[in-house]
Amino acid sequence: MKIVIVGNGPSGVKAAETIRKFDDKSEIILISEENYPFYFRRNLPWFIAGRFSEEKLIAKKPDFYLKNDINQILGKTVKKIFVKEKEVLLNSGEKIKYDKLLIASGATPITGEWKNLNFKGVFTLRTLDDAKAIKEYMEKIEEVVIVGGGLLGLNMAEVFSEKGLKVHILQRGSKLSPQMFDFEVSNFIKSKLEEKGVEVNFNEELIEIKGENGTLSEVETSKGRKIQCQMLIIAIGVTPAIKFLKETEVKTDRGVLTNEYMETNVKDVYAAGDVAQVYNPLKAQYLISTSWVSALEQGETAGFNIINKNKKSYLGVSLNLEFIFGIPIASIGLSNPSNESKYKFLIKNELNKGLYLKLVLENGKIIGGLLVGKAEKADLIKELIKQQVDVNKYEEKLLKEEFEEIY
Ligand SMILES: Cc1cc2nc3c(=O)[nH]c(=O)nc-3n(C[C@H](O)[C@H](O)[C@H](O)COP(=O)(O)OP(=O)(O)OC[C@H]3O[C@@H](n4cnc5c(N)ncnc54)[C@H](O)[C@@H]3O)c2cc1C
Structure with a gap:
């Protein structure tokens, strides 16, 4: 059997590892548009801070792929899938056949609709390449604005304040990380940020990105304030990476819809991780979990069900x-x-x-x-x-x- 996995994050790699546990014959092909083997994406802020070297960030060294006979295709993007022909099309024009396909393509940052997002100094953080670019740019600057007071924004505030930069957070409501924190915890974390000199601005949004010659120099906020800054981090959330599934038979809502066995509506096509919107029978809802642990657990469930007849279900608790x-x-x-x-x-x-x-x-x-x-x-x-x-x-x-x- 030939199993193709799109994505070598925690869900894709855990699925590959699980498949190999039960089956040493099937061919496993893991495709990633990034040029790196599986790395600890969640530690990217600490790589930027200098607490992790690039080597320490790599989660699976080449011998893992060799030992498990997993064929990695790096630096290539899956552009489309053809479910009738059972093949995926890469940006190189190459087509790869599969018997079973796992979509583990993760998520991409939401960037908003602001003008001048392409200015030098404006960043999102999702990949190791993003992290390298931020790490290099941060050496040249003094003030940074972070849009979004979720966990990523808070991590980045820590990194930049440790580096001695002046940090401003703009947060839409009056609470940090509103899906997770209540007011007590939000206020506690806010006070910790302020102790480190981070300015937390509630109920204040980014209105305009300004600069000259394509380089950021200032932002304007919904309160009419102008903040001088040389770096802007947009950390307002992520959206499942499903672009390549447009005009295919695979059903999507916000993410790829799966049942509790990680199966999509198309036979032999599965999804797991940040890209999957999984049916939870206890809540009678399709839910997206964007966490490292959920990605590992969903990847393991998908891998198990790809190879075994007695199916396992994922009753996700994030x-x-x-x-x-x-x-x-x-x-x-x-x-x-x-x-x-x-x-x-x-x-x-x-x-x-x-x-x-x-x-x-x-x-x-x-x-x-x-x-x-x-x-x-x-x-x-x-x-x-x-x-x-x-x-x-x-x-x-x-x-x-x-x-x-x-x-
Ligand atoms: C900076 C940062 C900090 C985080 N911190 C935490 C944390 O502290 N705790 C926590 O639980 N979670 C954290 N997360 C979230 C966590 O990293 C994700 O939930 C997890 O990585 C999801 O795993 P995944 O396998 O679904 O997708 P990903 O890890 O996103 O991997 C998806 C892979 O698919 C590839 N891909 C996508 N589209 C295509 C395509 N069309 N063709 C080929 N390849 C493709 C990508 O290149 C990537 O390799 C953090 C995320 C970030 C970015």
């Missing part, structure tokens, strides 16, 4: 672990639901000591959690959510240290 100025922050499942009246919240707020634990409950079951300062319990909470454990009897214990006993 887990995102981040460090902001060295503070561990884990968000699990639905950590900050919008319709608060529907849920019960158990909160231990000791942010004066840098500690916070929040659990979100629905009908006696945990559906989400947010941990700040100590994140060791993140996996356990994830398991309690996955197993739908009824925790009614244990509410007292849940906020205490020893709540492992429940499980």
Whole structure:
């Protein structure tokens, strides 16, 4: 059997590794438009900061591909897939046949509709090449504006402030990382940023990118302020990389729609990782998870189902672990639901000591959690959510240290 995987991020590589565990005969071809073997994308901010060398960033060395007999095609883009002919078309004009296809193409940054996005000094961060360009450019500048106070924006604020640059964050609402943080945690992180000299501007948006001779020198904001800057980082989110699937039979919504087995509507075509919008039978919804751990888990499920007849399902509970100025922050499942009246919240707020634990409950079951300062319990909470454990009897214990006993 010939298995083609589009994308060599965590989902694609984990799928390839899983396939090899069960089958040493099938041909595996892994295609990536980037020129690097699988690397720790999530560590790109720390590569820019100089904490990781390029060598340390590489997650799988060449011997992994040799040992597992995985044929990597690097630096080539899949332009189109033909599901009837069962082949993919590369930008080089080459066509590659497949028996089974996994779409693991990840996501691309949303750039917005501003004019002058092509100015020198304006960046997004997704790839190692983006990171190298930012790392080099940052040496020549003094002030940077970051649009977006999500996790990526916060990581970059840390990198730049450590470097001694003046950093301004523009954030649309009045909360940082609004999908994950509640107001308490957002205010705590804001105060940590401000201690480091980062200016956090809530309810202020980017209106115009300005400069001369194609080089950025200033931005104008929705409050009419002009901020001098030589670098602008657009960190307003990502969108699934599905461009090459236009006009194909593969069904997409925001991402590639799959069932819980990572199968798309087209036979022998699967999807996993940031690109996939996966049906969750517990929630009766198609959900996109954009985290490293989810990509690994979905890749493993897809790899298993590509090769085995007894299918495994992915009952995704997202887990995102981040460090902001060295503070561990884990968000699990639905950590900050919008319709608060529907849920019960158990909160231990000791942010004066840098500690916070929040659990979100629905009908006696945990559906989400947010941990700040100590994140060791993140996996356990994830398991309690996955197993739908009824925790009614244990509410007292849940906020205490020893709540492992429940499980
Ligand atoms: C700067 C940064 C920091 C992050 N930090 C964290 C973190 O702390 N914690 C966390 O959980 N997550 C983090 N993430 C998110 C995490 O990296 C992603 O969720 C994860 O990489 C998704 O894996 P994936 O395999 O789905 O896709 P990706 O890792 O995006 O890999 C997709 C691959 O597909 C290739 N590709 C795409 N389109 C094509 C095409 N048409 N033809 C050929 N190849 C193609 C790409 O080149 C790439 O190699 C971070 C992301 C970034 C960018």
